[in-house]
Amino acid sequence: RKEVEQDPGPFNVPEGATVAFNCTYSNSASQSFFWYRQDCRKEPKLLMSVYSSGNEDGRFTAQLNRASQYISLLIRDSKLSDSATYLCVVIRAGGTSYGKLTFGQGTILTVHP
Amino acid sequence: NAGVTQTPKFRVLKTGQSMTLLCAQDMNHEYMYWYRQDPGMGLRLIHYSVGEGTTAKGEVPDGYNVSRLKKQNFLLGLESAAPSQTSVYFCASSNSGGDTRLYFGPGTRLTVT
Numbered sequence: 001r002k003e004v005e006q007d008p009g010p011f012n013v014p015e016g017a018t019v020a021f022n023c024t025y026s027n028s029a030s031q032s033f034f035w036y037r038q039d040c041r042k043e044p045k046l047l048m049s050v051y052s053s054g055n056e057d058g059r060f061t062a063q064l065n066r067a068s069q070y071i072s073l074l075i076r077d078s079k080l081s082d083s084a085t086y087l088c089v090v091i092r093a094g095g096t097s098y099g100k101l102t103f104g105q106g107t108i109l110t111v112h113p
Numbered sequence: 114n115a116g117v118t119q120t121p122k123f124r125v126l127k128t129g130q131s132m133t134l135l136c137a138q139d140m141n142h143e144y145m146y147w148y149r150q151d152p153g154m155g156l157r158l159i160h161y162s163v164g165e166g167t168t169a170k171g172e173v174p175d176g177y178n179v180s181r182l183k184k185q186n187f188l189l190g191l192e193s194a195a196p197s198q199t200s201v202y203f204c205a206s207s208n209s210g211g212d213t214r215l216y217f218g219p220g221t222r223l224t225v226t
Contacts, residue, residue, distance in 0.1 A: 008153070034214075043203055043217035044156070087155070101215075105155040 001026050004090045006104035013111055017078045021107045023088030024070040032091035033064055033071045037084045038106065044087055047073075078111045085109070114139055119204050119218035126194045126225045134189040134221050136204030144207045145187040146171070146215070147179060149200040156203065162187055194225045 006023045013019045025033075033050035048055065050062040050071050061074040071090075075082055085106040092100040117138045126132055136145065147159040158171030162181040176198060178190045187206075191198060204218040 004155075036215075041220075043219050044215075045217070046214050101158070103156040105153055 003027060004088060004102045004104040006086075006088055006107045008105060008107060010108035010110055013078050013109070015078055015080060015111055015113055017111075018074065018076050019078055019109065020072055020074045021086060021109075022070050022072045023090075023104050023107075024068075025090045025102075026069070027090075027092050028066075028069065030069075030090045030092045033062075034089040034091075035060075035062055035071075035073050036087040036089060036103075038087055039084050047086070075109075078109075080111050080113065083109055083111045116140065117204055117206055117216050117218035119202075119221050121221060122219065123222045124224070126191075126223065128195060128225060130194050131190070131192050132194065132223075133191075134202055134204075134223075136187045136189070136206075136218055137185055138187075138204075138206040138216070138218075139185060140206060140208075140216065141184070142206035142208055142216070143184075144209060144213075145181065146205045146207075147177070147187065147189045148203045148205065149173065149198075150203060150220075151200050159189065159202075194223075196225045199223060199225045 004025050035047040036044040037047040038044040048057050050064050054063040059076045063072045087106045088104040120135045143164050146161040148156040150156050157173050160179040162168050165184040168179045180188045202221045205215040207213045
């Protein structure tokens with residue numbers, strides 16, 4: 001089983017729709033979680049951190065479920081510009097300098113008119 | 114600030130040739146990383162550095178070498194390129210290791226024939 005797994009999609013939704021993706025992780029020692037966004041043929045960029053209590057940034061809501069070991073990203077009122085690949089990142093305390101940072105393979109979202 | 118830059122942007126190599134990818138950052142970050150991204154595999158860490166003069170192996174270091182002679186530069190070398198090294202290579206930097214935001218460069222698309 002992969003340490004971090006995402007449904008690769010693609011998710012095709014109309015403008016204005018609400019869409020959610022999950023990311024599951026296998027190591028219960030995972031401590032920090034992030035969502036990155038990657039546009040086609042571009043570099044990943046941080047979208048938002050995921051806090052234990054859940055957090056919101058405009059139309060985006062991130063949640064963490066430690067019991068079931070997954071994080072989620074909810075996008076409300078989808079815009080065409082939300083079309084991208086969404087990467088989850090899980091960091092496990094591993095005693096190494098860089099922690100143990102693992103990327104999911106990404107979920108492709110396409111928002112159509 | 115230019116952030117993180119990478120050269121070259123594209124390169125085609127023949128099997129057995131060598132090349133060096135250059136990453137530069139102007140944010141005075143201590144940590145620098147080299148990732149490769151392949152379809153369905155997510156981003157995988159090749160090598161990383163926690164400061165000038167230091168380097169360490171990541172998940173997939175075989176066939177690559179790195180050097181960090183100056184704090185702002187991180188070089189990735191392929192001594193004898195193989196078709197399996199065809200990939201998109203991303204450099205990243207961060208203020209510290211583990212639980213911090215990664216800043217990525219725009220990537221280098223490498224094809225080995």
